[in-house]
Amino acid sequence: MCGIVGYISSSVLTERAAVILNKMASSIEHRGPDSAGIWHNDEIGIGLGHRRLSIIDLSDAGHQPMHSDNSRYIIVFNGEIYNHLNLRDKLSKEGNGQRWKGHSDTETILACIQAWGIKETLIAVTGMFALGIWDNKEQILTLARDRVGEKPLYYSVENKSIVFASELKAIKAYPGRNMTINQSALRLYMKHGYITSPHSIYNNTYKLQPGTYITVSISNFEISKEVYWSGLDTAKHGIHNPFTGSKESCVDQLEQTLTKAVVSQMMSDVPLGAFLSGGVDSTTVVALMQANSTKPINTFSIGFKEDIYNEAIYAKEVADHIGTNHTELYVDSNTCLSVIDQLPKLYDEPFADSSQIPTYLVSELARKHVTVSLSGDGGDELFAGYNRYTLTHQFWNKLQLLPLPLRRIAQKIIRRYSPEKWNKLANFLKFTKWTNFGEKLHKSSNVLLSKSTTDLYENLITLWHNDNVLMNSQPDVSMIKSLLPELDGISSIEQMMIIDLLTYLPDDILCKVDRAGMGVSLETRMPFLDKKVIELAWRLPMAYKIRGNSSKWALREVLYRHVPKEMINRPKMGFGVPIDSWLRTSLRDWCESLLNEKRIKNDGHLNAKLIAVMWKEHLSGERNWHHQLWAVLMFNQWLDHNS
Numbered sequence: 001m002c003g004i005v006g007y008i009s010s011s012v013l014t015e016r017a018a019v020i021l022n023k024m025a026s027s028i029e030h031r032g033p034d035s036a037g038i039w040h041n042d043e044i045g046i047g048l049g050h051r052r053l054s055i056i057d058l059s060d061a062g063h064q065p066m067h068s069d070n071s072r073y074i075i076v077f078n079g080e081i082y083n084h085l086n087l088r089d090k091l092s093k094e095g096n097g098q099r100w101k102g103h104s105d106t107e108t109i110l111a112c113i114q115a116w117g118i119k120e121t122l123i124a125v126t127g128m129f130a131l132g133i134w135d136n137k138e139q140i141l142t143l144a145r146d147r148v149g150e151k152p153l154y155y156s157v158e159n160k161s162i163v164f165a166s167e168l169k170a171i172k173a174y175p176g177r178n179m180t181i182n183q184s185a186l187r188l189y190m191k192h193g194y195i196t197s198p199h200s201i202y203n204n205t206y207k208l209q210p211g212t213y214i215t216v217s218i219s220n221f222e223i224s225k226e227v228y229w230s231g232l233d234t235a236k237h238g239i240h241n242p243f244t245g246s247k248e249s250c251v252d253q254l255e256q257t258l259t260k261a262v263v264s265q266m267m268s269d270v271p272l273g274a275f276l277s278g279g280v281d282s283t284t285v286v287a288l289m290q291a292n293s294t295k296p297i298n299t300f301s302i303g304f305k306e307d308i309y310n311e312a313i314y315a316k317e318v319a320d321h322i323g324t325n326h327t328e329l330y331v332d333s334n335t336c337l338s339v340i341d342q343l344p345k346l347y348d349e350p351f352a353d354s355s356q357i358p359t360y361l362v363s364e365l366a367r368k369h370v371t372v373s374l375s376g377d378g379g380d381e382l383f384a385g386y387n388r389y390t391l392t393h394q395f396w397n398k399l400q401l402l403p404l405p406l407r408r409i410a411q412k413i414i415r416r417y418s419p420e421k422w423n424k425l426a427n428f429l430k431f432t433k434w435t436n437f438g439e440k441l442h443k444s445s446n447v448l449l450s451k452s453t454t455d456l457y458e459n460l461i462t463l464w465h466n467d468n469v470l471m472n473s474q475p476d477v478s479m480i481k482s483l484l485p486e487l488d489g490i491s492s493i494e495q496m497m498i499i500d501l502l503t504y505l506p507d508d509i510l511c512k513v514d515r516a517g518m519g520v521s522l523e524t525r526m527p528f529l530d531k532k533v534i535e536l537a538w539r540l541p542m543a544y545k546i547r548g549n550s551s552k553w554a555l556r557e558v559l560y561r562h563v564p565k566e567m568i569n570r571p572k573m574g575f576g577v578p579i580d581s582w583l584r585t586s587l588r589d590w591c592e593s594l595l596n597e598k599r600i601k602n603d604g605h606l607n608a609k610l611i612a613v614m615w616k617e618h619l620s621g622e623r624n625w626h627h628q629l630w631a632v633l634m635f636n637q638w639l640d641h642n643s
Contacts, residue, residue: 002064003031003051003518004076004153005170006132008141008216009161010045016175017047024170025049031078031166031518039065039074044218046134046141050076053521055270055372061102068110069099072137075113078166079129079151080525081105082264087112087124118142122213122228126264126531130208132164139218147229148378148529149197149210149506152514156205160221167515168348171205178204186350186605186635187474190464193352193631194508196479201349201638210506231534232486235498238538239490250544251557254536255288258558261530262288262374270371273298275362276326278314280385280552280559280568281376285527287322287562289374296325300366300373302358303330304578317567329365331358333586336577340590343634344641346519352463352631353508354579360516367520377509378528381500382537383552384545388460389493391444393546396453396492407448414445419624439580439624453492454484457499463627469607479503493542580626584619591615594636595629603639606632 005024021038029036032051040047050064065076081087084105091098091111098111105127112121113133128150133142143164145153155164156171163174172179185199197207208214211229216222243250262285266272274286276299289297299319303312312328319326336357343356366373380386399407414422419438426437446465450456458480459465467473480499487495510526517524527533540554547553559568583591593599595615600608611632617623 002053002076002078003028003166003170004078004130004132005049005165006076006141007047007161007163007174008045008218008221009163010159010221011161017042020174021047021049024165024173025051027169027173028165028167030521033521035063037064044139046218048074048076048132048134053371053523055080055268055523059102062104062106064106066106066110068114070114073110073113073133073135075106075110075131075133077106077109077129077131079127079131079146080265080267080523081109081125081127081129082267082530083126084108090124091115118144118213119226119228128525128529130166141216141218142213143208143216144213144228145208145210147211147531148231148501148510148534150510150514150526150529152511153208154200154205155208155214156202157223158204162216162221162223168200168202168205169345181605183470183472184474184477186472187467187470187476188478189350189352189635190469190606190631191462191476191478192504192508193463193627194511195349196503196507199477207507210502229531231501232483232498234535235494235501235538236486236490238535238540239494241539242541243536243539243544247544247557250540250554251561254540254554255558255561257530257532257536258284258527259288259292261527261533263292264530265374265525265527266292268372271298271369272372272374273300273366273370274324274374275299275366275376276301276315276319276324277311277376278316278318278567279311279376280556281379281528282315283318283322283376283563283568284379284555284559285374285376286318286324287559288527290322290324291562296323298366298370299324299326300362300369301326301328302362302365303328305330305332314567318563321563321567327365327369329361331361333578333582335361336582337587337590340587340637342519344638346515347511347638348515350631350635350638351511351515352627352634353512354577354627354630356512356516357577359512360519363516363522363524364520367522370522372523372525373517374525374527375513376528377513377526378505379552379555381497381505382528382534383540383555384493384497384542385551386500387440388457389496390546390549390551391447391460392453392456392493392496394549396456399447399450404449404451411445411448414441414448418622420621442624453495454480456492457496461504463631469610469628471604471607491542493546579630580618580624583626583629584621588619591629591633594633594640600632600636603636605639606635 017040025036032053034054035052038049048065065074067074087108096115128146130145130151130153152166154168163171165171179202182203185195185201188195197209212227215224276282276286301312301315339357339360419442422438422441446459447456450459513524544554597608597612600606614625618625
């Protein structure tokens with residue numbers, strides 16, 4: 001795992017090129033603390049830089065920027081190619097006569113590009129990556145990103161120059177960038193808590209979308225974009241060509257496919273482990289890792305004193321049963337506050353998924369023992385694990401039978417009482433099906449006025465339903481509505497899953513894990529995002545995913561072959577932290593400074609009066625606005641860091 005930077009420019013940088021590249025690369029040293037390298041050609045106006053975290057081939061043979069065997073291509077690469085040894089075998093059988101200098105996957109990619117070309121190579125590889133490659137012959141720069149978006153890649157377009165990097169801070173280190181706030185992206189952020197691709201918080205600066213590559217010619221600086229793999233097309237193909245075997249053969253094939261993905265991702269020349277929450281996804285990954293390891297694997301968990309957020313007790317039970325070498329750490333609000341100070345530096349743009357805190361802490365814990373950690377991310381999107389899917393499955397048809405006026409009345413009744421009061425009522429009635437019942441009831445009340453499943457989905461994933469929070473009105477540039485014509489004829493739940501695959505997964509979940517892991521120089525890997533796992537998951541009919549009130553049916557059946565059902569069957573908790581209560585107590589002073597009404601008004605981005613009212617209601621316990629307030633806090637802290 002590494003960090004990459006570079007530029008292509010019509011301006012002649014000459015003596016400054018090395019200084020600029022080193023400055024850009026140094027800004028992301030955390031992504032690659034083991035070594036650094038740069039290459040530039042000042043006559044052309046091209047420069048590449050690299051920071052290396054050595055995982056495969058620890059020798060100098062893996063040093064970057066790396067030149068191809070025929071000197072035509074020069075590459076900077078971030079990621080891992082899990083099938084690179086198979087690709088070497090294929091090259092050998094084709095008689096390409098490659099003279100290997102080492103056993104790094106970067107050298108393999110260069111050899112494949114030299115033999116087959118860039119697009120064919122991207123289609124052939126299995127892995128996670130972001131890369132920049134310069135073609136000396138054609139004078140073309142190519143930037144590419146992996147299929148699902150595990151690895152980040154930003155690029156900035158301005159004044160006949162393109163600057164790219166793994167993180168925005170490296171682009172900001174390039175001289176002369178006009179990094180002004182993109183107000184449409186700010187609207188996206190306030191709506192979702194993250195910014196969806198291809199947008200970034202800055203004008204003229206973009207995220208390269210997953211499964212795509214762009215090319216830029218030095219002759220005209222025109223950007224050409226091409227999709228080499230489409231999550232949408234893959235999902236639609238799977239839905240229209242469903243798995244037709246028996247239930248048992250389905251579980252057999254899923255276990256075999258997942259096992260191959262897990263084993264391929266256990267490839268490493270450095271210590272390796274896994275995150276373990278005790279939930280279905282991470283436990284499945286850990287169980288398959290341990291089944292294919294001759295010694296106990298290392299597993300890591302974070303715990304909280306607040307019971308409704310604490311999964312560490314379940315993770316410990318699972319670890320003891322499977323026989324892993326388990327390490328856990330219990331944290332409190334003071335520990336989390338120390339992490340909060342680092343968040344703007346880690347994420348570079350506003351990011352308001354509060355599980356970023358435990359994700360960073362478990363990454364920090366793991367890094368003390370290993371350099372690579374596998375995780376269960378992606379399981380929810382592929383096997384219908386989110387509560388919003390089961391909620392739609394169970395209630396949408398019934399909800400439609402209720403007249404809209406009655407639904408309005410029901411929503412008003414729910415909103416009249418705070419989540420805390422609903423929790424007390426649920427405890428009194430011994431209704432324990434859902435943890436944190438009041439908060440989920442309030443969130444679910446948003447769907448009561450939905451007129452379609454699209455409305456339902458948007459209501460469930462929207463933080464701020466009131467655009468009045470923004471001082472500058474901007475058009476909604478969310479890709480959700482533009483996707484709808486492509487989803488015609490697909491079931492409501494599968495539509496939600498596809499949208500999550502294309503937006504929430506890469507721009508929230510994978511962003512969160514990448515920044516947290518790389519912030520402590522830890523490589524993270526996700527077996528569920530293996531190409532063949534994704535393809536098989538989309539072929540499974542919904543009946544193999546949601547059965548009754550249970551989600552992830554086929555995946556659970558795989559897991560039950562390794563772990564007893566009673567260890568796993570419990571309500572979904574997620575990976576959250578008790579932000580709601582901490583904002584009122586131990587984090588209150590920090591909140592007061594960032595939610596100051598005068599400060600927000602002077603900044604000119606958000607509605608200071610509206611936020612002041614919500615903060616007052618949250619403090620009193622009258623309402624629970626912690627999701628919305630966290631988005632404001634993260635934005636204002638980001639503003640302070642980038643002032």
